[in-house]
Amino acid sequence: xxxxxxxxxxxxxxxxxSLAASSSRFARHANASDVLEYxxxxxxxxxxxxxxxxATLPYGMVKASPDVNGENTGGFSTDGSQITGFSxxxxxxxxxxxSLGNFxxxxxxxxxxxxxxxxFPIRARATNYTTDSIISEPGHxxxxxENGIKTDMTVSEHAALFEFNFExxxxxxxxxxxxxxxDLTDLWxxxxxxxxxxxxxxxxxxxxxxxxxxxxxxxxxxxxVAYFCLDLGGGTVKDSGVxxxxxxxxxxxxxxxxxxxxxxxxxxxxxVRFKGPVSGPISARMGISFISxxxxxxxxxxxxxxxxxxxxxxxxxxxxxxxxxxSPISIEAGGVNDSMLVSFWSAVYRTMISPQDYTxxxxxxxxSEPYFDSFYCLWDMWRVQLPFLTIVDPVQQSxxxxxxxxxxxxxxxxxxxxxxxxxxxxxxxxxxxxxxVDAYVKNLTGIDWDIAYEAIVNDAENESLEWSIEGRGxxxxxxxxxxxxxxxxxxxxxxxxxxxxxxxxxxxxxxxNLATLAKGLGKDTYAKYLARAGNWQNLFKADQTSAINGIDxxxxxxxxxxxxxxxxxxxxxxxxxxxxxxCSLTSNPSETFxxxxxxxxFFVPHDIAEIIELLGGEETFLERLDFFHTSGLAxxxxxxxxxxxxxxxxxxxxxxxxxxxHYYIPSRFNSSLAGLPGNDxxxxxxxxxxxxTIGLFPNPGQNVYFIIPPFFESVSITSxxxxxxxxxxxxxxxxxxxxxxxxxxxxxxxxxxxNWIGHEFFTNGWTLELVLxxxxxxxxxxxxxxxxxVSDATGKIKYMA
Ligand SMILES: *[C@@H]1O[C@H](CO)[C@@H](O)[C@H](O)[C@H]1NC(C)=O
Ligand SMILES: *[C@@H]1O[C@H](CO)[C@@H](O)[C@H](O)[C@H]1NC(C)=O
Ligand SMILES: *[C@@H]1O[C@H](CO)[C@@H](O)[C@H](O)[C@H]1NC(C)=O
Ligand SMILES: *[C@@H]1O[C@H](CO)[C@@H](O)[C@H](O)[C@H]1NC(C)=O
Ligand SMILES: *[C@@H]1O[C@H](CO)[C@@H](O)[C@H](O)[C@H]1NC(C)=O
Ligand SMILES: *[C@@H]1O[C@H](CO)[C@@H](O)[C@H](O)[C@H]1NC(C)=O
Ligand SMILES: *[C@@H]1O[C@H](CO)[C@@H](O)[C@H](O)[C@H]1NC(C)=O
Ligand SMILES: *[C@@H]1O[C@H](CO)[C@@H](O)[C@H](O)[C@H]1NC(C)=O
Ligand SMILES: *[C@@H]1O[C@H](CO)[C@@H](O)[C@H](O)[C@H]1NC(C)=O
Ligand SMILES: *[C@@H]1O[C@H](CO)[C@@H](O)[C@H](O)[C@H]1NC(C)=O
Numbered sequence: 001x002x003x004x005x006x007x008x009x010x011x012x013x014x015x016x017x018s019l020a021a022s023s024s025r026f027a028r029h030a031n032a033s034d035v036l037e038y039x040x041x042x043x044x045x046x047x048x049x050x051x052x053x054x055a056t057l058p059y060g061m062v063k064a065s066p067d068v069n070g071e072n073t074g075g076f077s078t079d080g081s082q083i084t085g086f087s088x089x090x091x092x093x094x095x096x097x098x099s100l101g102n103f104x105x106x107x108x109x110x111x112x113x114x115x116x117x118x119x120f121p122i123r124a125r126a127t128n129y130t131t132d133s134i135i136s137e138p139g140h141x142x143x144x145x146e147n148g149i150k151t152d153m154t155v156s157e158h159a160a161l162f163e164f165n166f167e168x169x170x171x172x173x174x175x176x177x178x179x180x181x182x183d184l185t186d187l188w189x190x191x192x193x194x195x196x197x198x199x200x201x202x203x204x205x206x207x208x209x210x211x212x213x214x215x216x217x218x219x220x221x222x223x224x225v226a227y228f229c230l231d232l233g234g235g236t237v238k239d240s241g242v243x244x245x246x247x248x249x250x251x252x253x254x255x256x257x258x259x260x261x262x263x264x265x266x267x268x269x270x271x272v273r274f275k276g277p278v279s280g281p282i283s284a285r286m287g288i289s290f291i292s293x294x295x296x297x298x299x300x301x302x303x304x305x306x307x308x309x310x311x312x313x314x315x316x317x318x319x320x321x322x323x324x325x326x327s328p329i330s331i332e333a334g335g336v337n338d339s340m341l342v343s344f345w346s347a348v349y350r351t352m353i354s355p356q357d358y359t360x361x362x363x364x365x366x367x368s369e370p371y372f373d374s375f376y377c378l379w380d381m382w383r384v385q386l387p388f389l390t391i392v393d394p395v396q397q398s399x400x401x402x403x404x405x406x407x408x409x410x411x412x413x414x415x416x417x418x419x420x421x422x423x424x425x426x427x428x429x430x431x432x433x434x435x436x437v438d439a440y441v442k443n444l445t446g447i448d449w450d451i452a453y454e455a456i457v458n459d460a461e462n463e464s465l466e467w468s469i470e471g472r473g474x475x476x477x478x479x480x481x482x483x484x485x486x487x488x489x490x491x492x493x494x495x496x497x498x499x500x501x502x503x504x505x506x507x508x509x510x511x512x513n514l515a516t517l518a519k520g521l522g523k524d525t526y527a528k529y530l531a532r533a534g535n536w537q538n539l540f541k542a543d544q545t546s547a548i549n550g551i552d553x554x555x556x557x558x559x560x561x562x563x564x565x566x567x568x569x570x571x572x573x574x575x576x577x578x579x580x581x582x583c584s585l586t587s588n589p590s591e592t593f594x595x596x597x598x599x600x601x602f603f604v605p606h607d608i609a610e611i612i613e614l615l616g617g618e619e620t621f622l623e624r625l626d627f628f629h630t631s632g633l634a635x636x637x638x639x640x641x642x643x644x645x646x647x648x649x650x651x652x653x654x655x656x657x658x659x660x661x662h663y664y665i666p667s668r669f670n671s672s673l674a675g676l677p678g679n680d681x682x683x684x685x686x687x688x689x690x691x692x693t694i695g696l697f698p699n700p701g702q703n704v705y706f707i708i709p710p711f712f713e714s715v716s717i718t719s720x721x722x723x724x725x726x727x728x729x730x731x732x733x734x735x736x737x738x739x740x741x742x743x744x745x746x747x748x749x750x751x752x753x754x755n756w757i758g759h760e761f762f763t764n765g766w767t768l769e770l771v772l773x774x775x776x777x778x779x780x781x782x783x784x785x786x787x788x789x790v791s792d793a794t795g796k797i798k799y800m801a
Pocket of ligand 1: 033034323
């Protein structure tokens with residue numbers, strides 16, 4: 001019984017399927033209480049989910065996977081394209097350029113004894129795989145190529161172990177000699193220069209290929225160097241050498257490749273050939289480092305000792321690691337469709353693929369602090385993914401926060417986005433601020449809050465010269481005019497001079513978070529930053545209307561760009577929505593980033609009460625939210641929209657939030673391989689599903705979770721720190737989701753009327769019991785039942801006065 005098999009384009013739970021049983025040596029016995037049976041890493045491996053579907057440890061640096069020539073941002077996908085290699089570094093769920101995929105290796109049996117008949121270049125070697133051979137489970141991935149070569153892969157922290165079995169190879173007639181080649185490239189073919197040396201003499205015990213390469217980050221500045229150390233086991237070596245384009249030879253054994261005329265790209269690498277027939281697998285142990293080749297070899301030797309590698313032992317260890325990570329959560333499904341369980345547990349799994357723990361592999365400075373990478377990007381991660389880790393893995397989340405502070409200490413700036421040890425592009429505000437303050441309001445331990453305060457003040461006060469990669473831009477205008485002007489004059493620093501509306505909104509929330517921290521630490525800057533947190537109001541144009549196809553939507557009042565001189569500019573409120581084309585940093589840069597003014601109208605997480613007022617009161621606010629979600633303007637596959645699902649809570653209509661959550665789950669977030677509405681973005685889509693499903697959705701930076709009924713009968717989460725268990729339980733639960741409205745609630749046995757709750761629920765291990773019905777009720781509707789805003793509905797009460 002092994003994980004998930006890919007059958008007819010759908011993933012089936014093996015436990016329901018006898019046909020998949022007992023064929024594998026990695027067999028786990030059918031065991032419905034083993035949550036790993038419900039994890040399908042292939043969810044999101046189609047239709048732009050871009051998830052990493054291969055083998056990894058929780059937060060593991062090394063991620064082993066086949067790479068394909070189709071949708072390959074995360075390495076592999078089930079889009080029917082061909083496999084071009086097997087590599088050990090990947091990111092998960094990202095958009096844009098494919099990330100990493102460095103130093104792919106590839107097995108083949110060539111058509112004659114002449115090594116030049118092997119297919120070396122990527123186009124020539126691309127091979128179809130047998131769809132129903134895919135086995136994907138935590139810590140293990142297997143697939144058989146159409147030519148019969150069977151492959152399996154697993155990992156440790158900094159090394160991968162691949163096995164290639166040629167016994168069923170159709171190309172092999174019993175005498176043909178298997179070849180393992182290595183390509184000095186990555187998925188994006190971004191290599192600038194690289195070296196390789198091959199040490200594998202005929203009949204030798206030692207068969208080691210090592211080297212390095214300089215590559216470009218997929219969404220960032222500069223370049224990075226990666227180092228590898230590959231040891232091949234099994235069979236008997238016949239010969240070895242290097243290759244360039246489609247030619248190979250046994251001499252020389254070393255190669256240095258660079259980019260010459262017009263940055264011309266040469267395909268090149270090394271190869272080792274074995275005497276056929278080979279019985280049993282050829283194993284390929286790939287050690288990786290960002291420090292040195294020696295460290296890559298050491299990583300492999302320490303973590304996957306030889307000479308005989310224990311593949312099954314590594315898989316077991318990886319799976320035990322995953323079980324431990326998933327163990328704080330337990331659910332009583334209450335009879336819901338198994339597909340909900342698969343969607344849920346797979347989403348929990350995906351929250352811990354990235355960020356990646358690169359501790360000990362930081363090439364830039366030496367430190368005893370943790371070093372995490374693949375914050376890709378914090379803009380995507382701060383809203384739901386990192387808040388989810390704060391609940392289920394607070395120890396790691398604390399280390400993640402410490403690594404952000406260590407980056408600040410050594411680079412002078414908090415990162416906003418980072419990958420492959422490089423600085424990534426900033427999408428909006430200084431989002432690390434939000435991450436730090438969310439950790440603060442939730443009492444994460446082990447963090448130096450004075451340094452955190454200093455780092456955020458630095459974002460708020462010092463303009464970064466390169467604010468495309470760190471800090472904020474336009475700070476002179478921000479301080480003088482209290483908004484980011486359209487076409488700002490900003491000679492103090494450089495970045496793409498766009499997104500004036502979304503940057504104004506994001507900087508406002510960053511400053512609100514800074515105010516929260518200042519207050520907590522007893523700093524007198526609290527009032528100053530709280531005032532700046534209101535800067536968003538300066539871009540609200542009360543008489544702005546919006547039409548779709550020339551027909552007025554009937555809603556008035558939107559954020560609009562404003563010039564330096566105070567005159568309004570204009571951006572059609574529907575621009576950058578799914579109805580009007582995408583806007584990113586590079587494609588169609590606009591005054592709102594990756595979303596429309598319609599959507600950003602709701603991005604004031606600290607003062608929804610004021611938004612409700614400005615938009616004309618609760619009724620029109622709710623009508624506008626409804627129109628937004630049903631007109632095609634909302635893109636549920638992009639993070640800014642998430643909070644809008646829960647905003648009815650602020651208008652005293654928690655039932656409408658529950659209804660909206662059911663509108664999107666499972667119709668847009670489900671267990672099919674194309675079951676994500678867009679890039680998973682690390683684990684952002686996963687976490688939207690998770691928080692909605694457990695019935696407590698965060699407004700990060702604030703100690704607030706909105707309450708809706710969980711999608712299961714009950715959910716319990718044991719805090720790994722306090723060891724207390726929090727439970728949220730439905731009474732009158734109905735697995736067909738007709739009863740999705742809370743009628744009344746009890747917290748630890750006492751009546752509870754608020755439609756939100758704080759993080760103490762998790763750390764103190766409280767019990768929340770929700771009585772459900774099929775209609776909205778009066779529960780949670782009162783003014784005093786709603787989450788707080790900086791100003792309440794009457795605009796008089798200060799949030800933290
Ligand atoms: C089911 O799997 C869990 C987790 O590995 C294990 O603790 C339990 O003993 C297993 N139960 C059976 C009946 O095999
Ligand atoms: C097996 O294949 C090799 C390589 O293609 C070829 O040289 C040899 O003649 C074949 N042997 C038989 C018995 O077909
Ligand atoms: C690989 O699969 C594609 C799509 O199914 C097919 O068109 C192509 O002919 C296959 N290639 C080979 C070499 O079989
Ligand atoms: C390799 O490429 C990087 C990035 O372009 C460059 O900084 C470095 O000098 C190159 N190394 C050599 C040895 O050419
Ligand atoms: C890569 O390896 C070559 C050959 O050993 C070495 O000369 C070069 O300095 C290495 N490059 C880096 C960046 O470590
Ligand atoms: C469970 O969900 C799957 C996938 O959405 C669906 O095909 C199946 O019909 C559902 N089963 C039941 C009993 O509703
Ligand atoms: C954080 O700690 C303070 C002081 O002990 C306590 O009052 C507060 O309730 C805690 N907050 C959370 C979210 O646990
Ligand atoms: C601004 O940066 C300088 C160093 O460049 C630092 O000394 C100063 O403390 C920073 N100011 C704030 C307010 O953080
Ligand atoms: C303000 O600046 C904009 C852009 O340069 C210009 O179009 C507008 O006429 C100016 N308004 C006033 C009142 O000068
Ligand atoms: C599953 O989600 C995908 C992506 O959002 C969607 O296209 C598909 O229709 C959903 N499937 C079902 C059965 O709801």
